[in-house]
Structures are given as C-alpha cells and as structure tokens.
Amino acid sequence: MSDNLLLLVDGSSYLYRAFHALPDLRGPGGVPTGAIHGMIGMLRKLREQFPAHRAACVFDAKGDTFRNEWYADYKAHRPPMPEALAAQIEPIHEVVRLLGWPILEVPGIEADDVIGTLCRAGREAGYKVVVSTGDKDLAQLVNDDVTLVNTMSNETLDAAGVLAKFGVPPERIVDYLTLVGDAVDNIPGVDKVGPKTAAKWIQEHGSLDGVIAAAERIKGVAGENLRRALDWLPLGRRLVTVVTDCDLSGHVPGWPGLDGLQLQDVDAHGLLDFYTRYGFRTWKRELEQSLGVSAAPAPAAPAGQTGDLFGGEPAAAQPLGELRYETVLSFEALDAWIERLEQAPLVALDTETDSLDGMRAQLVGISFAVRPGEAAYVPLRHSYADAPAQLPLQEVLARLKPWLEDASRPKVGQHVKYDMHVFANHGITVRGYVHDTMLESYVLEAHRPHSLESLADRHLNRRGLSYEDLCGKGANQIPFAQVDVARASRYSCEDSEMCLHVHQALWPRIEADPGLRRVYEEIEIPVSAVLQRIERNGVLIDAALLARQSHELAQRILALEAQAHELAGQPFNLGSPKQIGEILFGKLQLPVVKKTASGAPSTDEEVLEKLAQDYPLPAKILEHRGLSKLKSTYTDKLPQMINPATGRVHTNYAQAVAVTGRLASNDPNLQNIPIRTAEGRRIREAFIAPPGHVIVSADYSQIELRIMAHISGDANLMRAFQEGMDVHRATAAEIFGIAPEQVTSEQRRYAKVINFGLIYGMSAFGLASNLGIEQKAARDYIDRYFQRYPDVKRYMDETRALAKDKGYVQTVFGRRLWLPEINSPNGPRRGAAERAAINAPMQGTAADLIKLSMIAVQRALDAAGKRSLMIMQVHDELVFEVPEDELEWVRSEVPRIMAGVAELKVPLVAEVGAGPNWEQAH
Template sequence: MPNNTPIILIDGSSYLYRAFFACPPLTNAKGEPTGAIFGVINMIRSLMNQYNPTHIAVVFDAKGGSFRNEIYSEYKATRDEMPENLRPQVEPIHTILKAMGLPLLCVDGVEADDVIGTLARQAEKENLEVLISTGDKDMAQLVSDKVTLINTMNNTVLDPQGVIDKFGVPPEKIIDYLALRGDNSDNIPGVAGIGEKTAQALLTAFDSVKDIYDHLDDIEKLSIRGAKSLKQKLIDNQKDAELSYLLATIKTDVALDFTNEQLLVTDLDVNKLVELFAYYGFHRWQKELIAGNFLKQQKLTATDINNLSLFSQESDTVKDKIDTDYQCILTHEQLDDWLAKLTNCQQFAFDTETDNVDHIHAKLVGISLSVTPHQAAYIPINHQYLGVPDQLPLNEVLTKLKPILENPKIKKIAQNAKFDYSVLANYGIHVQGIAYDTMLESYVLNSTERHDMDSMANRYLHLKTITYNELTKVDKKQVTIDAIEVEKTTQYAAEDADVTLQLHQKLWPELEKDQKLTKLFTDIEMPLAIVLADMERTGVLIDPKQLNEYSTELNKKMLEIETELQFLAGEKFNPSSPKQIQAILFEKHQLPVLKKTPKGDPSTSEDVLSELAEQYVLPRKILLYRSLAKLKNTYTDKLPLMISPIDHRIHTNYNQIGTVTGRLSSNDPNLQNIPVRNEEGRRIRQAFIAPQGYKIISADYSQIELRIMAHLSQDQSLLSAFANDKDIHRVTASEVLSKPEADVTAEERRRAKAVNFGLIYGMSAFGLSKQINIPRKEAQFYIDRYFERYPGVQTYMEETRQLATQQGYVETLSGRRLYLPKIISGNAIEKRGAERAAINAPMQGTAADIIKTAMIKMSEWIKSQPTGSIKMVMQVHDELVFEVKEELVSEYSVLIKSIMEDCYQLSVPLKVDVGVGNNWDEAH
C-alpha cells in the first residue's frame, strides 16, 4: 500500500446527522427527501478529490445498542430518535457509496468510533498515515503522529498540537478530560460541578484521572477556582468518573474479519450512479459523471462511454436544452394558424412582455402562447428598435385574441396571472378562464421555496432558462425588452409560455394528491389573484396637499430634534448615520454595548436603541428622529409622487406569495407598515380620502387570531368568553388574577392583553417582562397562571410542537402548510424559533385564509350591486377598506359586516368592527 496518501476512515454516522441539519430540505421529483443524501455524498466526494486516496472506509453504527448501553442504560438516552425525514435517506446513501466503489463497514455490538479506532491503530503499527473524518470530539483521543482528524464541515484539521489548542489537553488525556467534564451529546455524566476549564486545569497538574484520585489531598493547594470544594466533588462522584472514563474510551481492539489492505477503493459503477443521480435529482453530478470528472480517480471504460452516450441521447435530464419549436408570428397566416390552435384546445399557457413592471402603466410589447410542451409562439407587437421586421398591428392582434382570452370555457395557465390580467385589461381585454397560476401552485405546495420562473424551472424541470437580465443587458447596460431584437426576444418569451405549461403539468398532479391543497388553490388563491388585480386597478384616492403640509411639519420637528441631539451629544452629528451614532453613543458617551454587528462594531439597531432608551435620553431622541424620518421618506414625501396621471389615484401591488404563512403583503406603497396607534400614523391615514359623494368604510376583524386559538385549542374558558362576546383581555386578567371582571384595572387589562397576544407568538417571560415593564419573576407568574386557567391552550401548544417535529410542517384550518425544517435542528435557538412559528402559523395562516375568503365573497357581492355604488380599495392586515356612495353607507355597512362574519365557520363567532368616515383614519 502506498505511503504517500493516507488511509481515510469516515465516521458515516456523524456525517448523517450533520448533513441532515446543515443542508436545506431538498426533495426529488417524487417529493422524497434528499438533503442528507446530497450532504453526505458531497462531503465524501470533496474529501476524495482533495486526498485522492487508494484506501478508504465509511463506517456506520450498527442497528441496536453497543456494549456501552449494557454498561450504562442511560448512554445517549438524551438523543432524539432519528428524524423521520432522515430515516429514508440512509439506505440510498449506502447504495450510492457502494456504487462509488467505497467499502462500507458496520459491526454489531460496537460503535463506528470503535471500528475506526481499531483500524487506525492497526495502520499505525504498519507505519501508515491515517486521516479520520469526523465531527465528534471523543475521536481526538486517537490523534497521534500518524493519525489526524479532519472536520469536513469547516475543513479544520487536528494533529497533536491542534488537539491541545482546541481542548487544552493532549490526545492521550482526552479520555480523562471527558471523564471529568462529561459529554452532553452522549449523556456521559462526568463529575458534577467540573466543567471544561476545571478539567483542563486538573489535567495540567496531574497525569490522569487515576493520578488525580491518588493525590486528592494535593488538589486544594492548586490555584484553581473553587479548589477547596473540588476534593469533595471528586469523592462524591468517583463512580461517575470511573463510569465516564469507561464510556468515553474508544475500543481499539475490536475483532475484525478484514484488514486495512482490504479497504481498497474500487472503480465507480458509473452507469448505476447516473441512474441514481437521475432519480434523486442530482443532475449536475450526472453531467460530471458523463464528462468523466465527478472524481479525480474516475475512469470511463469503453462500455461506460457507449452506455453513457446512449443515455445522453435518451435522457432529457442531462441535456442543457431540450429541442424546442419556438415560432415568431409575423404574418397573418401564422397568426391565423395559432388562433385555430387556441380555439380548438382545452387549455393553453400565455405570457405578456411589457416595457414596465408597473402593471397600471405598462405597455404591451408582445404576447407568447403555448399549447403543447416544447412548442410555443411569440407575437411581437410593439418592438421599437431600428431595423425591426414588420410586426402585425397591435389592434389587429388584440382584436383577434380577445374572444379567445375572454372565453371562460378555454382554460388559461399563467405565471403571475395577476400581472398579465391587469396588463391586458389596460387594452380592454378582460381575461376569463384563468384556471391555473404556476407561481401560486408552487406557493401552495411549499410556501418556503422560491416561486419565480427561473428558480421553479431549475427545481422542477431541471432547466436553465434565459433570464430577463441576461436578455436585456446590452453593452453592460439594462434596456427595456422593446429595444431587444425580435429573434432574441422570441426565444425568451416563447420559453416563458412553454415553461409555464410544463410547470403546470408538473405541479398540478402534485397538488391533486392532497384534496385540502387542491381546494386551497381552486377556492382561495386562484380566484383571489383576480380580486387583487381588480382592487389594484381601482386604487385609492389620497390628498397630496395634506401630505405635503405634513411633510413640512415633520421636517420642522426633525430640525428641532437635531438641535436637541447636538446639545445632548455635545457636537454636531448626522442622526441618520450608524457610524456617527456609534461614535457618539459608545465612544464619546461610553454607553453600554448591548450587541455587535457581524463586523464587530457596536450595533445601533432599533432594538438596541430601544433598550438603551429606557435609561438614556440620547438614544430615545435618536429613535424619535428615525421614526419621523422614516414616515417622511416613505410616505409623506413619496406618496404624492406615486399618484397615477391616468386616474389620479395610488395603485399598490399586493404580493400573494410574500409571506410563508399566507398573509398578503404590499409594496409601492407598503400599506401594511403605516402606523395605526400613534398620531403620526393617523395623520398619514387622514390623507387617504373618499371621493366626492362617497364615504370610506373600514371593516376590521376583531381579535381574529385569539378566536382562532380558541377554536384550535377548544379551551372551554376561551370558547365561553368569545361565545358570550366578553372583553377577552378583561376576562383573562380576571382569570389570571382571580378577581371579578368588574374589579380589573386598566393596567391589569393591558398586561393581560400582552399575555394573550404574546403567548400566541411564543413570547417568553423575559420578553413579556420587557414589553410591559415588570420583573421577570412577575411575568413568569402571569404566564404560569394563564396556562393554569387555560389548560387547553397549553395542550394545543405542546401537541403542535410534537406534530411539527414528527411531520416537519403545520397546517391552517384550510390545509395551508408551513414547512419547518429547523424544527429538528440541533441548534437550540433555531429549534425554538421553529417551535414558535409552528404554534403561530396555524393562527396567522388561518386568519389569512379567512380574510382572503372574505375578499372573494365581497368581490362576488360587489359585482351584483349597481356599478360604482361600492369599491373595495385596500386590504391591510385584518381590515378591508371600501369606498361607498353616501346614501348607501348604512345599508352596505350592515351587509359588509354580515358577509365578512359569515364567510368562515369557527367554534366561536367571528366579529367585525365597522367604521365610517371621510378618510381612512376617521373610519378605522
């Protein structure tokens, strides 16, 4: 065996878990989990390409326990069971590794560590170099002049000096070190009260655990913190120390029926690997295999080359592009041919190309169509660059397409249908029969993924599409699509329609596997897209004069605060500059540094300044300045500039896929972020006005998430309070404090409100204490009493955490899913965050489903009313805003309330508060 490359021994069991938690939750085309497979194979492949070994072994733990479990039944007892999504990935990993020509070892009765330890010591005796790939610290005991550890997650290598640098003791003392301090991951007890530093200090003074116990009287002489009490700790826990030493010791004499000589790397089974990679969706690896560069030692035989050549010809998945038939429509005959195809088909995909992403003002540049996969057409109708071939007249094309696009019997498929619907509406075409939106299909399947066409084509179809930026970059500058040659645009635009069709054919069968998801798409998300498009097109009226006046006021206030800040700081500085704020607060005034940025600078984030503001005036004034500057820059200055010259209204864009929970978001402008509870926010809302002869009606769901919590938890106290239309916060204060509702003070109600809303967002006692400014112990009392009085809520929360851990997702009442891959993370912070999301998502997501359903019902009802009598103009959080003719306000207020309260059935009644005014602030 050659001495120039080490024998590589891989701790496969360590790799499994580390890859599972480190990699994203990948799946193949069949929805089977593949993240751990990708992670394990990728790490081993990288290791092999780096060292090019001739001998290697991947060692896994055998099923069942080891001899350590017989010695100590609690060994590794604190570890969770193997995650459900990891279990089905183990066998595929073994299969792929075998096809890679790598020996797999698994020995009953011992752990992978023991097999690796035995092989390492055998190699040492033969004067061979060994490289152990693992992330487990107990393996450090094996390190020697011949044995080195590598952690492939961070590419760190440990030789004898590296062990000393990391653990504070040499390799030969690692067992003693673990015997003293224990190992939480393996549930090795160690000596109670001895941690990392004390263990290091003791083993610097003594040779071993045995030496320590032989010289117990010498310990109190040591200059170790707590030295006087150490002797008694060691005496009291001697049995645990001896047990821990035994558990931490890696066996190096396991009886093996093979030697290092038999760990020879054999040839890859290239054809088997290509087949496996195709199945699991690792298409880049497929191509590398076929090109002969998956591994440095890869060799293709003549048979391999012949088989792979046939595979390349037959398999779409390894081609960069599939043969396509994309046609540019420039003649009447071509157009008529396609019109006939569309008229006679049951469904087709379409896409619009425009000169602008603002759907209200966008001009149509062309339309693409696809009836059959890999075949599509592009109709250019408004390209502007010189030398453009004759295009068919825009009016003629639209006139001929209009009957087809408006025919509800012919189903249409789009990617972001809301945009295409709105653009065509600019030209008097009201598209009907939009049955599918691939962006929404993907969103309903898994809201945590990316839903743009390029990402989806890559993920679902394994295609690299032409991106808009690639198409429109000319001489390093971005231009609009109407300035691009028709031939290039045809490939891009036709591909969009074709890929949209293919994506639908891929995604729809997946949706149909789950009746709840299918219903969520067909009953809520798809019809909502058109409702949103109509609402966006309607827009909302604002008074620019009010906003301009308020901008002037804000500017004056900001100048006054700047003067105060300069006085408080003792010098001039820019309150919008984080660097200058850092210098003033933390260098000049020496305020405590609460948090640092990734670069190590003191943080000036809002949460940091808010905490400092509780004690210091300067950060309090900086926060006030920032809040006014944000209002001015985001709203009072910007909103008047966003008024459309077409209808003199503002048109926001509602993002249907902007949140993972199903909530809508909005941008340009962001209506969701206008403050509602302070004077500044109300002043902005006053500028949202009703037209002459109309009033604003605001209809807002009251405490909707708490009502959903009552339904989900079926807690009898909550159900009773809502059924009797009681003040839920007053009831909670009464329950928690054991006093009559009539005696609850305003402050006690405020605290109960914080508890009610805080707990559904997973707030801790620490968070509650900060929010309502009470001691942490008192906050814990509130939480404990809350769960005593509402036991159903606590049961629901615990069961939800368990369910999320088991299945990896939670659901709303409508079946909307939120996947939570970090629910099984080994990182405690990530896991707690995922658990909080698991509890909150069913409530927040169900609230989203309810208001979306209400919007659809309201839209249907509005269409039945006289034209112009009522318009739905905004959706913000749990609120819908309408413009209503003055003479119909009383009648419609009652009807709006009734429709919204009756649109969704819970165990408790939904309640809608309705307000009326000349502006949004008056109405809300």
C-alpha cells in the same frame, strides 16, 4: 492531486451533525434523506477543496470499545440513535463508496482513535493530514502536519486556530477536556468548571499537572470541586486522550503503510441510480449532463403516499414529443391562430414586456399555447438591427381583443395578475382567466417555490431557456426588445406551453380534494382579479405633507445623534453595529445579552430593547434607528413612488408568498407602517382622499381570538364572544377568579397578553419576559388559563399531533398549511414548527376571511354600481376611497358583508371608521 496529502473524514461526527442541522428531508416513499444529503455535500466539497490521492471516511463500529473496559459508565447515558438516522446508515455507506472513498469501521476501536492512529502514521510517512470533523476532541491531534476542517461551519483549525478557539494550544487540549468533561460520553469533569475556567487555569498553571499541584491554593467553589475531583482526573485524562497507536491490520490494506487508502474515481452510473432512488434531482441532473445521458422520469411514490408530504418529489410527467413552435409574422398566420384560440377548450397566454412593474410594463410580444408542445409567439416590438418586420401592435391587439375580453373563452397563465396589468396598460380588460399555475402550486404546496421554471422542473422534469440565457445578467443585461426574435420565440412559446403542461399536472390534484378546490376556485382565483383592481386603483399621497415630516424627522435624528455622542463620550456611527458594539460593550462595559454567530456581542433590536430598560444610550440608539427607518422607507421614498401617469402610489400584493395565505405588500410595503408610535401614525395621515371623498377603514375585531373560539369549541371562550363581552376582561375574570366588573386595567392587560401570546405558542418564559414577571408566576397564569379554557388546551395538543402525522394543518376552509420541520430532529426547528402548527390555522383562516371579504365587497360595489374604490388591504383591514354621497351605504353595507362571508360558532364583527385620511379613519 496531491501525492503527500492524507484526507480523513470523521464520518460518525458528521452523521449526527448533518442529521440535526438539516431539515427533515424525505425522498420518494418517505425515506429520510437529510443525513445522506449532508454527507454527500460534505464529501463532494472536500474532494474539490483537498485533491488527495489517499483518504478514508471513518465510522464508529457497533459495540463496546476499550474505553468501556476502563470505565463501565462510558457513554452509558447516550440515547439510542434516532430511527430516522439509523435508516440512513446503510445508504450513507453505499454512497460514500460510490463517491470513491475507502470506508473504515474497526470493531472495538472508536472512530477518533482510528483517525488518531492514521494521523500519526501519515506524519511518519511524510504526509500532510487534513481531518474533516466537527468534534472538539480531535483538536488534540493538531500540529504542524495535521489540520482540522469543518465543512459545516467553514472553520479551519491549525495550532493558532486551536489556541484562539479554546484558549489553550493543541498539546493542552487533553488537559482542557479533562477539566471540562464530556456530558455526551458521560465523562465527568470538574463540577461547575466550564471552558473559560479550564482555559484560565491551564494558562495560569501551565498544564493539568500544574493545576492539580495548585489545587489547594485555588479558591472558591470551583477550587473545592477541583479538590473533590482529584482522584478522578487521571482516569478522565485517559478517557479523553485519543489513542494513536491502534493496530489496524486487516482493516487498512498493507498496514502500517497507507497505500491501501486510495481515493477512487466516482462510480458515476451507480451514483446516478442512487440519486434517482433517493430523490436527489439536482445532483442527478448534473451527473446526467456530465455523462451526456437524457433525463429519465423520476419513480412515482408508492400508492397512498405523495412526495410532497415528505419533502420529496412527485412522479415526473412523461417527456414530450417534438415541439411545434411558430413565430407569427403575418396577419394570415395570426388569424389562423385566433381561430384556433376560439376553438380550444383552454389556452395558455403569456406576455413578454419591457418592465417588471406591471403598472408600467409595455408589450414586446405575446405567446399562446393550445396544447403542451404546441405554441405560437407574436413579436411586436423587437427593435435590434436587422430585426424581422413585425405586425403592428395596435392592429394585433385589435384582432385579439374580442377573444381576450370574452369571459366564455377559458384561459390559463402563470402569475395572471401581472399579465392582466400589462393588457390593461394597452386598454384591454382580459376576462376568462380560470386558472393560474402559480396559484395552483400555492394552494397545493405553499412552502415550495412557484416560478414556472421550478414548477416545470419539479412536476414535469422539464427545463427550458431562462431569462438570463436570453438577456444576460447584471450590467450587461439587454432589454427583451433587443433579443433575437427566433430565440425570443423559443423562450416565450416554452413559457406558454409549459404553463399549460404544468396546469395539466396540477389541476387534477386540486380537483380531487374538495377543500383545496374550494380554496383555489372560491378564494385564490377570484381574489387575484380583485387585487389587480386594487393595485390599479392605487392610493393618493400628500407628498408635501411627507416632505414636511421628512424635514422634522431629519432634525430629530440629528438631535438624537448628538445626544448619543454625548452619552458615549465620543462621536460614532449610529448606523454601524460594529461601532455601536465597541461603544456599548468595550468602552461602557454594558452587559453582553447575546452574541452573533461570529462570537461578537449582538446589537440587534432585541438586545438594545433589553439594555434600554437600564441604560440611556441604547434607548437613544433605538429611537434613532426607528426614526431613520421611517424617514428612508416612507417619508423620503413614498413621494418618489408616485406614478406620474396616475398621480398615485400603486403597491403590489404578492399572493403566493406567505404559507398562511396572508398577502404581502411590496413596492411600497403598506403593511409595515408602524402604528405603535406617533411618528408612524403620522405617516398614515399622508394617505388622503381626493376632494369630495373620504377614506373608510373596515377591519375585523379580534379575528384570531374568534377563530380560536370557533376551532377549539371552548364553551367559556365562545360564551364571551356570543354575549358580546370584552374578551380580555372575561379572560382576566376567569384567570383571577373574580367578577368581570372587578377586573383592573392591569389584570386586563395581563389577560390580553396571555390571550394573544398563547395563540402564537408563547411559552412561560416568553410570557414572563413580556409581562416582566417571574417565570413561575407566568406558568401559573398559563395553567389557570387552560383550566378555565380546557378545550383550547385540547385543540393545541390535538393540532400538534395532527401536524406531526400529516405534515400540515388546515384552515377552516381547507387551505393546507405545510410544516416541513414538524418532525425535524433539530429541537429548536421542531419547536418552532409546533408553535406554528397552533397559530397557522388561525392566521390562515383570518387570511381566508379577509380575502372572501374582498371578493364579496367588490361584487357588492359592482352590483350596486358604486364609485367607491377598494384601495388597500392591510392585515385584517380593508381601506376604501369613498365619494361622500356613498358614505352611508359603505358604512352600513361593508361591515354587514364582511360579517356574513362565513358562519362561525361565534359572530364575526367588522368595525368601520371614516375620515379625510387613513389615520383619521381609524
């Protein structure tokens, strides 16, 4: 620790900043904990960074201060503290003391002035002072001995930092603040004078007094406003000046000395109780480990409440007794376990492999569990020196195969689709998977992590060996086959029996809710098996065509680069945002649209698109970016991803990623191939059918608008679909008050943007930007839309209110779409959650419908004995590889099946196209 360091925390500043910066975190029983979390994190970080003997955390006391006597309207317009923050004040004070910090709260004196006084006292006593704050007002205290730090932005301000940030040195911050004013504290500055003008004036005239003296010579509206404010400025300066000579007697022991501000040791046991009460499980676990105490179950939430709804934790399961794990190294032991598997009501199954790629992974070992705490591991291919003799792989699989392929033997796994691939690689089709803990978690709380490690921690308060514990990290990581069999056995047995244990915690919660049970049993579990088949089917790629496209793209990219260099007047790296910024905003002086977090002009796609409307170089850069991405992501990469064993590309469909229920495609991502450009569509030409086959594409027509009509029940919108009208033309007719046949193509385009925009929560500003019209006109269009479709407006209002009350919205089928930020104190985050609340039921219902279609179509193909293969799912589209003699069946049956998977208030319509490749099938 440093004997001459005084560490001061502006607690009141951090209270508000943490509250507004962090999500609406909740602990057991729904207690708000966001600000508490932020304060704990900040205080822990400060103690690590600045080991000091003396410190204080300073808060504003209730009631007026001397500034209210100087100026009656001081802070008059400040809104009352939000209830969710007020509820955290007392526990924040409690935990600050438990963390060892002295607290100062001086009636009649603001926290800033207490800090200013302590800074001065510290300097006079020979201390270096560090003030942790996010308040710009305290920049006036900075000098050779006083530094400001902001742990939220990792910003440190010494004298040079203040000058760089504000444009004036610390000794001129008071002058700067006087001119700018402070809206939060209701201190008027000079009207229309912002930070840049204030800094410029002070730089030109030396000080506020210099600015006042030059007031008559300062031109323009700003000069007029300055002259009108001259009588106010002396009081303004007094209000923004931090007082540094307050009497802190009775509040700082031994004042004016600082010996009473001793930073104390952490009250570990008190802190452990605090972390338990407020649900801070990670910090609690750290503390338990340091104290050498065993983890205790977390308290359950009060009746009628679940920790999930509030972002806290559900009650933890009771700890297990003695673990009974067995390593199977003999056929006698294997046969005994097979007998137990056949008798068990449910068995957890897990594989250990040599690859994360399910299509290529080979078994290294298998584990299974018949009850929590009781499991066995069968090592098969551990190959390190002195590894024990292991049972032969093929013989083990031959003995297990009858049980594995018996659909009447119920099985559970974690991420079952992967394990099905692994067994399929060895010629085994596993049947009887009735549960998947990853999908149970996804259905219950899609917004949370779904790894077995996180599920065991969250629901059981259990932690086992990690993969890194066994295999190491990075370049030093070893293959699983080289892991010691005893440790591998412990790890794999944990995986299977913890999977069973997690299932016992999650399944009753799904079983108790009819909507969640339907989504789990009728959608997620069956579609997982369909996805595994789609992934194994793969898609045929024309590598030669892609090579030609790659060559053509390379030529165009080079040409664009040359054109961009000519427009810039010099060569530069079109892949470097820094160099692009220097050219666009430095050399060419193009207008800055927005800035990055670091303050540099942004060159992101949105900025370039805006600039491209008026300037040629940004347009060339955008085109170069688009073609470069196509080349690197698809035309170059897809041929490299062809599986040599099958000659096809096999994507992976991630089922438990998007909170809306939509699937995510990766390695390669087949859902992001751009279709709005000719080059993007050409890539789809490389997805081909083998000889004697065609590619068939079937997709839902205007599915989300149809779902909006169903959910809202709006009579006008439903009528448009029920009568088979062009819904965009119908909407245009409603908005513009004309007959449908009178609607122009431009009016239809406007209506289409409005139809889809409102589904995604588009504001008048967004609509105006999209259509290139005035914001007032956009607002008029939206108002007219809601007048003609009043139940759409009612749906949106009711859905927002429902989301705020429950913390989630639902699809037509009962899927819960969680919105953790819906009650966030942070305005932009809350607004985004409100927009998501409107759109999520439509996106989620569309996701449910396409999954139901996949299940129904695959069942129909199997029942009819067809050879047609489902090879891709992209958004609202299913793609098939169809023998020519089955084309007519697929053309007639697939759209009929897709339209019939659910009965909505408006008809579902699926459209079908066929061709030799994916692009021509559209």
